[in-house]
Amino acid sequence: xxxxxxxxxxxxxTSTDYVKDGASAIQTLATGIDTTLGxxxxxxxRSGLTLIKTQTIGSAVSSVTVTNAFSATYNNxxxxxxxxxxxxxxxIGVQFGASNTGYYQTVLYANYGTTGTTSDGQTNYSQYxxxxxxxxxxxxxxxxxxxxxxxxxxxxxxxxxxxxxQGNSGGMHKVATSYTDFTLLPSTGTLTGGTIAIYGxxxx
Amino acid sequence: xxxxxxxxxxxxxxxxxxREMTDEExxxxxxxxxxxxxxxxxxx
Numbered sequence: 067x068x069x070x071x072x073x074x075x076x077x078x079x080t081s082t083d084y085v086k087d088g089a090s091a092i093q094t095l096a097t098g099i100d101t102t103l104g105x106x107x108x109x110x111x112r113s114g115l116t117l118i119k120t121q122t123i124g125s126a127v128s129s130v131t132v133t134n135a136f137s138a139t140y141n142n143x144x145x146x147x148x149x150x151x152x153x154x155x156x157x158i159g160v161q162f163g164a165s166n167t168g169y170y171q172t173v174l175y176a177n178y179g180t181t182g183t184t185s186d187g188q189t190n191y192s193q194y195x196x197x198x199x200x201x202x203x204x205x206x207x208x209x210x211x212x213x214x215x216x217x218x219x220x221x222x223x224x225x226x227x228x229x230x231x232q233g234n235s236g237g238m239h240k241v242a243t244s245y246t247d248f249t250l251l252p253s254t255g256t257l258t259g260g261t262i263a264i265y266g267x268x269x270x
Numbered sequence: 271x272x273x274x275x276x277x278x279x280x281x282x283x284x285x286x287x288x289r290e291m292t293d294e295e296x297x298x299x300x301x302x303x304x305x306x307x308x309x310x311x312x313x314x
Contacts, residue, residue, distance in 0.1 A: 188307075
């Protein structure tokens with residue numbers, strides 16, 4: 067005669083049950099545990115951000131490609147870089163896969179301590195030119211990427227912050243292709259050090 | 271007769287691999303650099 071656990075009523079065999087029924091008893095127990103955990107953990111559908119991977123940036127590199135960043139697991143992503151410096155004042159462009167056309171972008175910014183804003187941007191460009199910026203004191207890279215793995219137009223939104231200005235940038239890549247990789251392209255000079263962290267936005 | 275060693279090309283990183291650009295990659299890189307607008311805002 068089987069028993070059940072106190073908290074979740076998982077069924078288990080008693081010492082007098084037949085050994086020949088052991089496999090069935092284990093299956094019943096495993097199913098019970100799986101159901102309980104599935105309920106507790108929302109059947110693996112997570113909310114919030116989940117770290118997908120990190121990539122250390124080398125020394126004096128003129129481009130950095132991160133592979134296998136995007137997949138069917140997440141629709142949207144956050145990419146953040148910490149501890150990286152530029153060899154000079156530079157922008158950091160972003161490309162998806164090998165696509166070097168179809169990037170539309172605007173950045174709206176203001177100088178510190180001033181009123182009024184200025185805008186700049188590109189149409190049908192080779193990359194998101196103003197995805198991020200920085201200099202030898204550090205770069206600021208914090209962008210959200212929307213639907214890069216889907217075969218649809220990919221959008222992004224980010225902050226453009228350097229020593230003299232602060233702004234918001236964003237754009238659309240009007241190429242309906244699925245991408246798993248992205249590349250960072252400094253507009254001049256090189257990047258050194260720091261870590262790229264890629265997070266996925268949970269669907270729940 | 272002394273020969274001049276060619277200048278190293280810029281480094282490219284793909285995940286953990288870092289290497290010099292190929293001739294083709296370098297040509298594309300130079301084209302992008304030539305057309306790149308300057309960073310916004312005057313650097314300090």
